[in-house]
Amino acid sequence: MDFMSACLRLLRSGACPVATIAGCLGATFWLRSRMTDQSIDExxxxxxxxxxxxxTTAARGxxxxxxLRQQGHAAAHMTLSHIxxxxxxxRDAARHALDAARGLPTEPMSIIxxxxxxxxxxxxxxxxxxxxxxxLAGADAGPTVMYHAGLRRELGEEAEALRLLDRAHELGVDGxxxxxxxxxxxxICGYPQQAQGDFEASLQMDPTACAATFELARxxxxxxxxxxxxxxxxxxxLVAHGSQDHAALEFACYKELEDIGRYNEAWGALTKANAIMRALHPWVPEHMRYQVDRLVEICTSAPPTPEPDVHEGPQPIFVFGLPRSGTTLLDRLLGSHSGVVSVGELEDFARQLCxxxxxxxxxxxxxxxRLPELDYRQIGHRYLAQTQWRAHGARFFIDKQPWNxxxxxxxxxxxxxxRLLxxxxxxMDVCFxxxxxxxxxxxxxxxxxQTLAGHFHQYTRxxxxxxxxxxxxILDVSYCDLVGDTEAMMRKVVKFCGLDWEPACLDPSRNTRPIGTLSAMQARAAIHGGTFGAWRRYERQLAAMAKSIRSCPPSRAGS
Known part of the structure; x- marks a missing residue:
């Protein structure tokens, strides 16, 4: 696989291209740097x-x-950042990257x-x-424009990412x-017909590249x-058995078989798809239990702190919960308020913890x-400093990272x-x-x-x-109430956030921001409860999981 394909695979999987690609480039892309001092050259x-x-240890020295001889040597800073x-x-990686940025070159891939x-x-x-x-704006090499698009996607600038992908295609990138x-x-940007055209083209170009099958089915x-x-x-x-493409194909078969009422065959495809994914991505439940044990032990209560700083700029509203719990719907509704903007699933808080x-x-x-000794005021300052630009003048911005x-x-x-929502x-609905x-x-x-049921137990705990x-x-927001009595639930949410009521909060279609989640199609449609009880088609097959889940403490907001 060539470098371009590796980048695209990372984009397709949803993984951040930063960690892999920058590591490959960090020690090599500065080979064109011009140096005049012979000792520095040596x-x-x-x-x-x-x-x-x-x-790397010797290289670092x-x-x-x-x-010490040339403090602003950007190539050295970039390589030290990689090390x-x-x-x-x-922190050292960030410091050296910032120093490299101060001497930023003009070569587009170096900027990337x-x-x-x-x-x-x-x-x-x-x-x-x-x-x-x-x-970088004037770059005319397709691979460079692709990397630029990947970074804009990572930043949540979806419209610009799409523009750059179109530009890369004009420059000859395809496949x-x-x-x-x-x-x-x-x-993500709300163009399903164009999406369908690209997915169909992807499948026509390579019958074994089946990632697009599941998206097409959905x-x-x-x-x-x-x-x-x-x-x-x-x-x-034709597909490589046991591969990620094979898993996507089986998930696609499940979706379409269920749509047409062939539930026994659908279940077979679904279990096969998950078995493939389980083999590709093992999960260690003990690690999750250890994390929760330590968080409960360490964070028993909020420690005494000085009076919090008053921040005059845009404030975050965190929307979180298990994936597929309704976070996107709440984001679309609350983001329709004139004082709130949806900014997507941010990694900023996690990065500031790191x-x-x-x-x-x-x-x-x-x-x-290390959690007890961290400077949380500093973490908050850094988070706000790195996210204010996203608000575009609104009083609040929604950080909708489910994992939070x-x-x-x-x-x-x-x-x-x-505000924490x-x-x-x-x-059973959310687990299925x-x-x-x-x-x-x-x-x-x-x-x-069974691992899913165990994870749900740790989550509720x-x-x-x-x-x-x-x-x-924390305000618990019942998805059932959000769908069944939208106005009552949204009035409670809006009040909790310190906002005045606006009827726009009842209409998710008013929120025109991109949707970078699996709910992209559903969240743009009218509010409905069509997914309630979908698991009951497979009640017999899910009986063991249901028994395990029933042993978990009930959720505060009910179901």
Missing amino acids: LWGRAQVLMSAGE VLEALL AWSDGRV AVAMALLRTGETVAARTCLEQPA PEFRFARGMEHL LRKQTPERNHLDDFNRRRL WASDQRGLLDARMLE WMVAGLIQRALPHA HLVRDP SNFRAMLGARYAYSFDL LMAHWHEAMPGR
């Missing part, structure tokens, strides 16, 4: 040799000696690599500043993975007269041990003025919705029914702890 050449040999990131020293290094270390504003450089990536961006409800099942069955003979604890592993054992339920107590410490959905969604490696618990540790700080 040191730089020696560092490159050491880097090529994998002697040489590069630091080089910087620091590989070693898990996030610096922006990637900045973004992964939590320096979002500096990364975005890099992307505004005129040299099944490109068409899939652009189809996804069309879908674009509409299939019928016995109009579906893709014959085509999908032919592709089953920066503060100076390590890459989010909520691993080392970070958990894990760190709700830490958010409250860092941002005591933030927790979506609660019927346990996870099982059938192909959520990806980050949510690998969803590929096994931690949320109960957050409520106990900081009473009144």
Whole structure:
């Protein structure tokens, strides 16, 4: 697979391209740098040799000696940023990336690599500043424009990402993975017909590249007269068995078989799809239990802190819960308020936790041990500094990262003025919705029914702890009530956020922001309860999971 295809695969999987691509580029893309001092040339050449040999510790010493002679040597800073990131020293990685940005070159791919290094270390504003450089705007190489599009996607600037993908296509970039990536961006931006065209083109270009099958199946409800099942069955003979493409194809078959009422066959395809994903992305339940145990132990109650700073700029509203719990619907409704803007599923708080604890592993054992000693006021300041630009003048912006339920107590410490909204959905509805969604490696618990039930237990346990540790700080929002009595629920939400009531909060179609989630099509439609009780078609097969879930404490907001 060439470098371009690797980038597209990362985009397709939903993984951030920053960590892989910047690492590849970090030690090599500066080879064109022009240096005049012979001793600096010699040191730089020696560092490159050491880097090529994998002697990063020795290379680090040489590069630091080089910087004593030429403090602004951007190539050395960028390479040191890469070394620091590989070693898990996030703060040093950020510092060197910022120093590299101060001497930013004019070569477009070098700008891209610096922006990637900045973004992964939590320096979002500096990364975005890099992307505004005129040299990058005038880039005429298709792969460079693709990387630029990937970074805009990572920043949540979906319209600009789509524009850049179109520009890359004009410059000759094409292929099944490109068409899939652009189809996804069309879908996010609200252009389903264009998305369908790209997905169909992707499948025509390579019968074995089946990522687009599931997205194509989800674009509409299939019928016995109009579906893709014959085509999908032919592709089953061609796809690499046990691959991510194979899993997507089986999820697609499940979706279409269920649409036309062939439930036994649908269940067979669904269990096969999840078995493939489970083999590709193993999940260790003990790690999740350990995380929750430590969070409960460490964050028993909010420690005494000085009076929180008064922040005059836009304030965050955090919307979180399990995936498929209704977070997107609440985001669309609340984001229709004139004082609120939807900004997507941000990674900024997680990145600031990593920066503060100076390590890459989010909520691993080392970070958990460091949590009590972190400067939460500083974390809050950094989070706000990196996110203010997203509000575009609104009083509030919605950070709709579902995973933030894990760190709700830490958010409250860092941002005591933030509003915290927790979506609660019927346990069987939300768990089954996870099982059938192909959520990806980050949510690998969803590929096994008993593991899924165990994860749900840990989730309810931690949320109960957050409520106990900081009473009144989190508003539970029942998905059932949000759909069944939208106005009553939204009035409660709006009041909790300190806003005046606006009827626009009853109409998600007023919110025209892109939707970067699996709910992109559903969230643009009228509010309905069509997904309630979908699991009952498979009640017999889900009996063991249902029994495990019934042993969990009830959700506060009910079902």
